[in-house]
Amino acid sequence: MKQYDAPKNNSGSDGEKLGQWSPVLSTISIIQGKWTLHILRDLIPGKKRFGELRKAVVGITPKTLSVRLRELEKAGVVHREFFPEVPPRVEYRLTPKGEQLGELIGAMAVWGTKWREENQAFLRARAEEKKPSPVPKRDDFMFID
Secondary structure (H helix, E strand, O other), X not given: OOHXXXXXXXXXXXXXXXXXXXXXXXXXXXXXXXOHHHHHHHHOOOOEEHHHHHHHOOOOOHXXXXXXXXXXXHXXXXXXXXXXXXXXXXXXXXXHHHHHHHXXXXXXXXXXXXXXXXXXXXXXXXXXXXXXXXXXXXXXXOOOO
């Protein structure tokens, strides 16, 4: 284990024992949610409204986007600004803490580009493993949909 990820025994401010703490694992716990890295990636250029994020993160449901944004806001990574207008407007932007995650996401992009062919081969093989096996054809058995 590298020095920067050496587990530490820490106590919380309320005296609660946090146990083994790792800087890498604490970072992963914030960014590991499904769609979270997509949201962060799309907020790196600047503030966005909810609808803009929903369109940018293809495939995310509004409920999941709301949940992820709330989690990131609680973690101090995203700032939510509400404008009491008609209709109401809400904008999201990265906090300084969240902006530093841009460096991490950039490093991930560099790594992914460097190992692109190998990674694509791995992902294709993994997708093949997950395909359901074909149903054997039997004349004496009828499937009803």
